Amino acid sequence: MNKKQATFWKPYTDLIGVENFHIDGIMVTSKFYSGIDDNIAISGGEATVDLCIRKYEEYHNILKNTVLTHENLDRIFLSIVSKVFFDEELVYLHSNYQIEQTIEEHWDLIMSCWRRQELNSSTKSRIENWKKIFSLRNSIPDLTNQLPNTFTAYRAGNPNGFSWTLDKDVALWFHQRLSKQFGYIPLLQKEFNKKDVIFYTNERTEQEVVIVPK
Numbered sequence: 001m002n003k004k005q006a007t008f009w010k011p012y013t014d015l016i017g018v019e020n021f022h023i024d025g026i027m028v029t030s031k032f033y034s035g036i037d038d039n040i041a042i043s044g045g046e047a048t049v050d051l052c053i054r055k056y057e058e059y060h061n062i063l064k065n066t067v068l069t070h071e072n073l074d075r076i077f078l079s080i081v082s083k084v085f086f087d088e089e090l091v092y093l094h095s096n097y098q099i100e101q102t103i104e105e106h107w108d109l110i111m112s113c114w115r116r117q118e119l120n121s122s123t124k125s126r127i128e129n130w131k132k133i134f135s136l137r138n139s140i141p142d143l144t145n146q147l148p149n150t151f152t153a154y155r156a157g158n159p160n161g162f163s164w165t166l167d168k169d170v171a172l173w174f175h176q177r178l179s180k181q182f183g184y185i186p187l188l189q190k191e192f193n194k195k196d197v198i199f200y201t202n203e204r205t206e207q208e209v210v211i212v213p214k
Contacts, residue, residue, distance in 0.1 A: 008039035012052045031089075032056050034082035055080045067098045070105040077113055086113040087120070087129035094136055106137050111199055114210065121161035130162060134198050134212055143199035153209050155188040162198075164190070166207040 001023050006013075012033075013021045022029045026037045032055040038045035059080050062072050073093070081089050090113060093099065101109070110133060114120060121127050153164035154171035156178055165171050171187060178185045198210045 005037065005039050008045070009049065012049050012056070015053065015056050029082070029084055031081060031085050032059070034084050063097070065097075067100050068093060070101045070109070073099070073101070073109055077109065083113075083116050083118075086117045087126050087133065090133050091129050094133075103137055103140055104142075107140060107143060107199065110134075110136075111143075111201060115201065115203060120163065121158065127160070127162075131212060134210075139198050144194050144197045147194045147197060147200055147209070149194050151192060151194070151209075153190060153192055153211075155190075156185055157188075159186075159188055159190075160213045162210050162212060164192075164209045164211060166209065170206045 001009075001018075001021075005023060006018075009021065009028075012030075016031060020030060023037055028035060028037050030052070033048060033052045038048040059076065062068070062076060062080075065072065076089070076093075077086065090110070099106075114130075119126075120130055151166060153166055154168045155161060155164045156171050156175035168189075175185055175187045192209070192211060196211050198212060200207075200209050202208070
């Protein structure tokens with residue numbers, strides 16, 4: 001971080017700690033803001049710093065509660081914490097606070113965070129976090145009742161990943177995209193039982209099945 005960046009972001013980094021604020025080129029990664037480094041904006045960039053500070057303050061006000069409700073969690077993950085940190089935040093909150101949610105609310109939130117975070121198997125720590133998250137509460141039949149008892153699923157990438165698809169064309173699309181970006185990527189095909197699945201979702205029209213690797 002150069003001197004100009006350090007000065008621009010200082011009101012925010014003083015709160016979260018400069019060690020928790022990272023800049024790579026023009027991209028910022030931090031708990032309450034991840035995006036373009038707004039110190040390069042011609043005007044109005046200061047509004048982003050003010051927003052980060054408001055999010056920090058709201059977050060810590062919420063965490064003054066000893067019990068976190070579904071509404072508290074919804075607010076944290078919809079409007080406060082950057083999606084890059086969703087897996088870490090879910091593990092942290094469930095490890096340190098009493099959570100008050102129905103099982104349906106629990107899984108709605110987990111699935112929403114999963115869909116929005118993306119690249120959920122990109123690092124070893126993220127894989128371990130999602131394993132912990134998926135073990136917090138048992139899955140429920142509504143999450144998999146659209147699946148047959150046995151089925152074929154496809155995946156582009158490491159076999160230790162969580163995300164598979166029932167649609168081979170979707171897997172081929174990811175295979176082409178990732179191969180261009182990273183070089184050789186395997187295209188996998190495997191038989192599964194419904195009992196192996198954490199949840200099924202088609203919200204992104206990808207017929208995704210999420211399975212914890214064994």
